[in-house]
Amino acid sequence: MRGVLSLLVVAMLVLSMGVVPGVTAATSTTAEYSSVVILVSDNEADVTLAEKIAEVLNASVVVTKWGVYEENVTAEITSLDPDLVIIIGGPRAVVKAYEEDLEALGITYIRAWGNTRVETAVDAVNKISQMFPGFEKKVRVAIVHGWDLAGIIHLRGKKFMIPIFIKDSNVSITIINKFNGVEIIKNRQHEKIMEKIKEKIRERVKNVTEEVIENITQNIAERAINLAEERVNLAEELVNNMTQQNVTIPGVIPLLENAKRHLEEAKKAYEEGYYGRAYGLAVASKNIAEVVIRRVSEKFDEKFAKDIAFKLRVRVRVLEMVALRLQAKGANVTEILDKIEQAKEALKNKDIDTARQLIAEIEKELRMKIREMIVHKKAEKKGEEE
Known part of the structure; x- marks a missing residue:
């Protein structure tokens, strides 16, 4: 089978093998690159960051499943004739197997990442700013809570706006001031944190605007359900493949069933027009499914490390x-x-x-x-x- 089973197995194997670092081109300029490709996982925060950077750099975006090595992705990248690949996300999101591929094929790459999506966004902005002088002057920055799916979905519809994700009231004024302006995106769930951010930057940052997501719309609820369904389907496929290999992972079956139950309840709420409830249930379903995916990944690493x-x-x-x-x-x-x-x-x-x-x-x-x-x-x- 060449499905997700083999893909995830090799991804986890390569994590333990060690990879020669790629070429870091921190002093290069835009003119040196004729074809830039951004490789990113389908994590909603990272892929939004990648798409927004790509708008400015006129880069191509190649998306891989979170935590999974997909065998066709490297071929897709090479078909774009890239002289630079920017990997956005850590090795648990975009697995190191891709770095090994790029290294073996002589393709220059860098990785922008941190331990969280908040740190990943900061590292990406810093690296891109160094490599492509003037990058920040072409766009505004959007401050959005990194786990606010509604805010992230809303941001994806805006042109030439780079996200800076936050988890609490900490934010880098130095980074924000590099950009043409700032927009704060908030909804009721993270209203207090975003108000603290607003107070913090009001006197120190120019051209600040605010956009409030008052209610979860039908579109946002639908997008959340689709994301949850993708994660649940992937988690179920991985668990089924492990079962076929006679490998059991304690606790994943109840978790998977819980994720599926939340997803069905989200769909029901959506059909009844309760979009806020549908959104909340979908986010819960997605989060639970991602726990399953992570646990299966760890088990694959143990089982096939020497194959x-x-x-x-x-x-x-x-x-x-x-x-x-x-x-x-x-x-x-x-x-x-x-x-x-x-x-x-x-x-x-x-x-x-x-x-x-x-x-x-x-x-x-x-x-x-x-x-x-x-x-x-x-x-x-x-x-x-x-």
């Missing part, structure tokens, strides 16, 4: 997808595809050493092809500008 053959099989599949994407763009990858078949045969025969050697050769040849594509794209862009 080298499995990791190599996944590696070969990923490299094959990359090669086929390059072929679709006109690259000659015949020899690479031949070596991929040889690597598959070696793994079938349990010849790990030969498989590793072939994989190293494949990665080297793919690096050359990818570099050619990036150089060609830069030349095309330069020609268009002239």
Whole structure:
């Protein structure tokens, strides 16, 4: 099965393997990059941050499931010919397996992250500001509670506004003052905290506006239910896959049932027009499902940490997808595809050493092809500008 089971397994395995750091380009400027890709998980806060940064940088956004290594994602990234990949989110959100892929394929990347979504947003703003001078002057900043799903959904509809997430009344005046202006987004749930923020910045920050979400709208409730359903479905698939592997994880079945029950109640409340209640139940369902996903991830890490053959099989599949994407763009990858078949045969025969050697050769040849594509794209862009 090449579903979420194998994806999550290899993600957790790579977390324990260690990855060579990517190239940090903190002193670079916008002109040096012709194609920027932002890789982010589907965590609602991080993906909103990524989309808002992408608007300013004219970057492409590639989204992966939270905590899951999806085998097709690396191929999708390489098909965009990126000369820089910005990973937004920590290694539990966007797993380190992607860093290993980018490193092996010679693609420059940095990771912006912190221990929470609050710290991730600050680190992302700081790194982007250093790499792309003048970035802050093109946008306003929105202060929104990092766990206020309604506020985050509301923010996604606004153009050229970068979120700074907060958890309490602490906020960096230095960062906020870099931007053209500030908007405070609040709803009744976090009203007291946001009022403290407003008092704190009122005398020290220029051009402050405020937007209050008085009620949970039908659209916000529907979006919350959709997010919850995605998480519940993923959690259920992971638990089912573990059951098929005869692996039990204490407590996850009751948690999953609880998440499903909250989701059904949310849908019922939505149908009856109680959007505030539907929203609250959906958020609870999503949070419970994410606990299940995290616990299953930890169990996968324990069970498959030493399964080298499995990791190599996944590696070969990923490299094959990359090669086929390059072929679709006109690259000659015949020899690479031949070596991929040889690597598959070696793994079938349990010849790990030969498989590793072939994989190293494949990665080297793919690096050359990818570099050619990036150089060609830069030349095309330069020609268009002239």
